[in-house]
Amino acid sequence: xxxxxxxxxxxxxxxxxxIVQLHPIDESKASKNPSHLNExxxxxxxxPGNRRARKWSITxxxxxxxxxxxxxxxxxxPRPFWAWRRLLLRAFGARIGKSVHLHPTVRIAMPWNIAIGxxxxxxxxxxxxxxxxxxxxSKVTISQYAHLCAGTHDYRLAxxxxxxxxxxxxxxxxxxxxxxxxxxxxxxxxSIVGARAVVMKDVVPGVIVxxxxxxxxxxxxxxxx
Numbered sequence: 741x742x743x744x745x746x747x748x749x750x751x752x753x754x755x756x757x758x759i760v761q762l763h764p765i766d767e768s769k770a771s772k773n774p775s776h777l778n779e780x781x782x783x784x785x786x787x788p789g790n791r792r793a794r795k796w797s798i799t800x801x802x803x804x805x806x807x808x809x810x811x812x813x814x815x816x817x818p819r820p821f822w823a824w825r826r827l828l829l830r831a832f833g834a835r836i837g838k839s840v841h842l843h844p845t846v847r848i849a850m851p852w853n854i855a856i857g858x859x860x861x862x863x864x865x866x867x868x869x870x871x872x873x874x875x876x877x878s879k880v881t882i883s884q885y886a887h888l889c890a891g892t893h894d895y896r897l898a899x900x901x902x903x904x905x906x907x908x909x910x911x912x913x914x915x916x917x918x919x920x921x922x923x924x925x926x927x928x929x930x931s932i933v934g935a936r937a938v939v940m941k942d943v944v945p946g947v948i949v950x951x952x953x954x955x956x957x958x959x960x961x962x963x964x965x
Contacts, residue, residue, distance in 0.1 A: 789899035800850075807832055807851060817844050829854070837878065853890070856880075857911065872904035872923065877911035883935075885918045892923045910945060930960055 796804070814828050825844065826836045833852030841861040846868065848854065853870035856862070857878030864884040868874055871891030876882065890907045893900045905923030909915065913927050916935040927933060928945030938952040948958045
């Protein structure tokens with residue numbers, strides 16, 4: 741990367757500080773691979789532009805402040821107080837079914853973006869990063885430390901805008917311990933996401949996936965009595 745000329749005005753220096761320059765692109769690579777940018781088109785991230793962007797309405801910002809207070813009694817409630825936590829989440833706009841079990845250590849970004857069907861459970865220290873909608877079906881198990889991430893950034897744009905992307909977990913699915921489910925992902929009914937798997941694409945119903953990136957390793961057997 742060339743150094744700034746000493747004759748450049750200070751405003752140019754300040755402008756350059758506002759832009760985080762990443763790796764310069766080798767033009768020899770660009771000639772062989774059109775996906776590479778040339779030296780005159782360096783990739784950058786417009787951090788000030790990202791911070792100036794209005795990501796949330798005033799109503800949502802106030803709701804987030806209220807939830808920052810409301811999640812304290814949620815987290816301090818004893819483990820058997822399932823009904824109390826369901827009631828508290830419903831008060832913040834979550835759509836929670838019957839007999840849903842959410843552990844007090846579950847981390848929820850925005851309860852109003854969450855829907856959970858009957859008899860589902862969310863385990864210790866699971867993360868429901870609900871910047872976008874997270875819909876969890878009935879009889880679903882979200883195990884400890886699992887992470888459902890319904891938010892990302894559009895890396896193709898300089899200001900790296902926030903993307904609030906939905907996640908859908910089908911009825912009877914099981915997201916095992918430490919698994920990561922990314923934005924825009926649907927997990928089919930009865931499917932199993934193995935421990936510490938990373939899922940960035942849709943999973944069809946009735947299969948078992950594992951690994952990083954997650955791959956299908958088999959079909960889930962039909963339950964027996």
